Amino acid sequence: MPLAVADVIVAENLVKRYGRVLALDGASFSVARGEIFGLLGPNGAGKTTTIKILTGLTPPTSGRALVAGFDVVREAREVKRRIGWISSEIIIDDELAVMENLEIQARLHGVSDWRERALQLLRYFGIVEAAGRPAGKLSTGMRKRLEVAMALIHGPEILFMDEPTVGLDVGARVGFWEVIRQVSREFGVTVLLTTHYIEEADRLCGRVAIMNRGRVVAVGTPDELKARYGVDVIEIETSKPADVSMLRQFGEVIVLDGKIVIKARRAEELLADVVRAVDGIRSVRVKKAGLDTVFMSLTGASMESGRADIRRVYARVRWARR
Ligand SMILES: Nc1ncnc2c1ncn2[C@@H]1O[C@H](COP(=O)(O)OP(=O)(O)O)[C@@H](O)[C@H]1O
Ligand SMILES: [Mg+2]
Structure with a gap:
């Protein structure tokens, strides 16, 4: 008897070698029924390889994975019946109408009474008025919704999505998060x-597995991860020069443009002591840890977020202008 609440995805010590490349180096995690679970990591971390193994597209070199209770290698057919998958490759046929795209997907899965379900999905995702339109005429946001509808046409228990919002602008991305929440x-x-x-990991996912170099380095809700590994920043403006050595007991201290910056875990617990230790305070600001600092703490490297990239570009521009 399956349990009502059980892990519907279990990855145990997954290793994947592509020749000399070790794409996965013993990745483990599990996902409970109903979760929106995110694998977060930089390019090359092993995210796509993990999804390919879980969807039965490629076997692990070693390790084991169960999806919906079935082994992804030995029981691949049972797994495929119960999952939907959206990859970065486009599966939509632009020449065909929205409904025809859904029909093809339904027939691929051997679903005969698909029409009612297709309309229900289109209605849910707010694109039913486009049912007869050629898919090539859809906006990017509507197209993403069609992809999700196609992936759900056979009534899967689990939906896999590899980098679903790459290429979307910020507005469309936030809109698509709402679609994913609806699916759940x-x-x-x-x-x-x-x-x-x-x-995306922070705002959309209930739990996140942080991946780096083929391993899962931490799993938890975004808040748990931030509380456990995140680094807060305390910024203090003063009218007098501060005794920096005295502040080192609280964390890493940097003086920047006359501002004292202290990087520390659980800043709010330190705040009263920090404030007592500094004379002539003009202002104090606390920036709570983000998942970027969690990644940094766990791996010693930056996630290379888009923002960091932009900052580097600005730095280069400033340097070039001097
Ligand atoms: N088919 C392949 N052949 C050789 N190396 C691969 C192949 N697929 C992925 N890799 C390598 O495995 C590592 C993990 O890749 P991938 O799972 O695509 O990471 P991510 O999706 O997190 O960017 C990378 O170093 C990548 O170059
Ligand atoms: Mg990838």
């Missing part, structure tokens, strides 16, 4: 997605 809420589908957008 209205259809009770468990969602596993990969992303290299820190904000």
Whole structure:
């Protein structure tokens, strides 16, 4: 008897070698029914390889994975019946109408009574008025919704999405998060997605596995991860020069443009002591840890978020102008 709440995805010590490349180096995690679960990591971390193994596209070199209770290698057919998958490759045929695209997907899965379900999905995702339109005429946001509808046409328990919002502008990305939440809420589908957008993991996912170099280095809700590994920043402006050596007991201290910056875990617990230790305070600001600092603490490297890239570009421009 399957349990009502059980892990619907279990990855145990997954290793994947491509020749001399070790894409996965013993990755483990599990996902409970109904979760929106994110694999977060930089390019090359092993996210796509993990999804390929879980969807039965490629076998692990060693290790084991169960999806919906079935072994992804030995029981691949049972797994495929119960999952939907959206890859970065486009599966939509632009020449065909929206409904025809859904029909093809339904027939691939051997679903005969697909029409009612197709309309229900289009209605849920707010694109039913486009049912007869050629798919090539859809906006990017509507197209993403069609992809999700196609992936759900056979009523899967689990939806896998590899970097679902790459290429979307910020507005469309936030809109698509709502679609994913709907999939989870209205259809009770468990969602596993990969992303290299820190904000996406933070705001969309109930739990996150942080991946780096083929391993899962931490798993938890975004808040748990931030509380456990995150680094807060305390910024203090003063009218007098501060005794920096005295502040080192609280964390890493940097003096920047006359501002004292202290990087520390759980800043709010330190704040009273910090304030007592500094004379002539003009202002104090606390920036709470983001998942970027979690990644940095765990790996010693930056996630290379888009923002960091932009900052580097500005630095270069400033340097070039001197
Ligand atoms: N088919 C392949 N052949 C050789 N190396 C591969 C192949 N697929 C992925 N890799 C390598 O495995 C590592 C993990 O890749 P991938 O799973 O695609 O990471 P991510 O999706 O997190 O960017 C990378 O170093 C990548 O170059
Ligand atoms: Mg990838």
